[in-house]
Amino acid sequence: MKQHVLAAAFIAGVCIAAGGSPLPAAAAQQFTTAVTPLLDGAGGKSIGSLAPGAALDVVGQSGSATHVTLHGWYAAGSTAIVDTDPAKHIVALSGFTGHGTAGAAQAVTIDGWVATSALTGDVQTVWKAAAALYAQKCGQCHALQPVNSYSANQWPAILKTQADNAGLDPGETALILTYLQVQSGH
């Protein structure tokens, strides 16, 4: 997965991001552990559905909710879907009801809130859980396919038929699909 890399320097206790905007010293990246609603405020309404493993920059905290920004790319022709990468159709957010003009793939930053309990600072825990589910659900009828057997853009078509074979629910499908796409390496 192409992650948002923040080249930061600490000068006199102030964190200066590459773009020049000051960030609180506690700013850190968090990751969704499962399909999770993105909210328009702490305890607000859903404005879209975050995929498992979505990388979010933390802006702040209020009660049991975390204020985040998502950096991604509108999929070509759609502002309802935000991908992690302009060339790979790895979904970070779907069903987005915010604004934008559909056209070519374009970079977008989306502001929202997520239940803090749905986040982890260690994305490897997400991929470990996904790998275990993949081994459990997808190795029953044939050998497990190495994750690099297919590219990030090929796995979705495979999962369309195989998710039914394995009896996956939508959350399990999203977790396994994102895992296969991110780990595929191409």
Ligand code: HEC
């Ligand atoms: C109920 C048995 C069964 C389960 C469970 C199963 N598969 Fe399959 N899989 C098949 C069969 C049968 C084929 C060959 C025919 C077809 O494509 O459906 C196949 C083919 C494939 C192929 C070859 C490409 C293709 O589409 O033909 C891939 C890759 C694959 N499966 C991945 C998966 C993944 C990933 C999972 C877990 C989500 C999974 N399979 C779960 C039965 C299963």
